[in-house]
Amino acid sequence: MAYLEKHYFRNSHYLCINGQPVLFIYLSREYFRKDGFAELAEVRKKFRDLYIVGDDVFGPNYEAQWAKPFDAVTSYDVYGQSTGLHKATKRAVDALASNYANAKKVANSAGTAFIPAVAPGYNDTAVRPGHPGTARYFVDQPDSKEGDLFRALIRKAALPNLDERCGRLLMITSFNEWYEDSQIEATAGDAGTTAIDKSDSKSHFTGGDRYTDYGPLYLNILREEALGAPQPAK
Secondary structure (H helix, E strand, C coil): CHHHHHHHHCCCCCCEECCEEEEEECCHHHHCCCCCHHHHHHHHHHCCCCEEEEECCCCCCCCHHHHCCCCEEECCCCHHHCHHHHCCCHHHHHHHHHHHHHHHHHHHHCCCEEECEECCCECCCCCCCCCCCECCCCCCCCCCCCCHHHHHHHHHHHHHHCCHHHCCCCEECCCCCHHHCCCCCCCCCCCCEECCCCCCCCCCCCCCCCEECCCCHHHHHHHHHHHCCCCCCC
16 A cells, blocks of 8 residues: 555546545455454555545445445446346346445445446356356347447446446446456457357357457447436536
């Protein structure tokens, strides 16, 4: 923390909220809820001007006591609480929207801000077992196309739960974490669409889902949806 303060927190380009340098803590819900809050309190004493965001929200039963030690809470794992349970369906979108609405209400009651997060899809089959991939379109809608899931998650789960307390911040999982297929970074865009992969079965990695060389599609969706979000009255 001392190193970060010396080399990053005081940099004019470093992200600040309410004039405070922002520190994101991954999986705070695993690290701090049993014995770690005392350590977090020590950090607060030594680095009083930090704006600490916990990756703390997961599922429908978030509690105010968990949110209270943080300035804001967010959720990195979109897959585990929505599309991993219900695949790429409307039910998954509704589940995430419900989780976020509750988490925002609970966090705000503790004086903590809420930052919604969305992801375009998920597939980590190439690097670990046990997580069936999620398509980037709705599998329960025959006419659904690439990017529909991402657009719906932004529109229905994220935008209604943007929080004035943290400048209406929205998190994306992720920009370029390629090995989990959660990236929105632009691709070359010239390889078309296929459900065939390089495994012996030709479908082990895709799970039979269509994958598209989508170009700047996700950046465009993010821009369109974010710019279309209602702005607070001045």
